[in-house]
Amino acid sequence: MEGNASTGGGAAAELAKSLVRFGVSVEKELLDAFDQMLTRKGYTNRSEAIRDLMRDSLAAFQATDDEAAVVGTVTLLYDHHVPGVTERLVKAQHAHGSEVMATMHSHLDHENCLEVCLVRGKAGHVKDIAGQLIGARGVKHGQLCLTMPDVTEER
Ligand code: NI
Numbered sequence: 399m400e401g402n403a404s405t406g407g408g409a410a411a412e413l414a415k416s417l418v419r420f421g422v423s424v425e426k427e428l429l430d431a432f433d434q435m436l437t438r439k440g441y442t443n444r445s446e447a448i449r450d451l452m453r454d455s456l457a458a459f460q461a462t463d464d465e466a467a468v469v470g471t472v473t474l475l476y477d478h479h480v481p482g483v484t485e486r487l488v489k490a491q492h493a494h495g496s497e498v499m500a501t502m503h504s505h506l507d508h509e510n511c512l513e514v515c516l517v518r519g520k521a522g523h524v525k526d527i528a529g530q531l532i533g534a535r536g537v538k539h540g541q542l543c544l545t546m547p548d549v550t551e552e553r
Pocket residue numbers: 478503504505506510511512
């Protein structure tokens with residue numbers, strides 16, 4: 399990321415200057431399958447899909463650095479009838495109040511609760527917190543999704 403933001407010249411001109419075109423050799427069958435997936439996903443532009451894949455890959459790679467600053471979500475599915483599960487999750491979230499920024503909760507049905515926690519901090523710490531939440535007794539399924547604000551700029 400460059401730190402010297404432009405203050406003039408127009409965003410379109412800056413974008414045109416920063417775009418790079420490159421060629422990729424790929425088997426026709428692979429490209430056909432890729433394009434079919436893009437159509438089903440709603441992409442209208444192969445370049446945008448490839449940019450998204452690159453950002454995914456960069457975010458995943460950067461998050462392997464435990465010191466990297468990350469933001470993310472921890473999704474939790476649990477049965478609130480399991481004794482103590484709600485208390486365990488609330489306690490763990492309070493214990494990490496600086497990293498757990500917010501929590502959204504939905505009572506899916508009579509048994510199931512869906513909870514999403516917004517988290518931020520160093521990747522290693524955030525992964526530990528997610529592990530505590532997902533691994534809490536009573537949580538049926540959980541997943542951590544990490545990204546970082548500076549992974550790349552959307553154009
Ligand atoms: Ni609930």
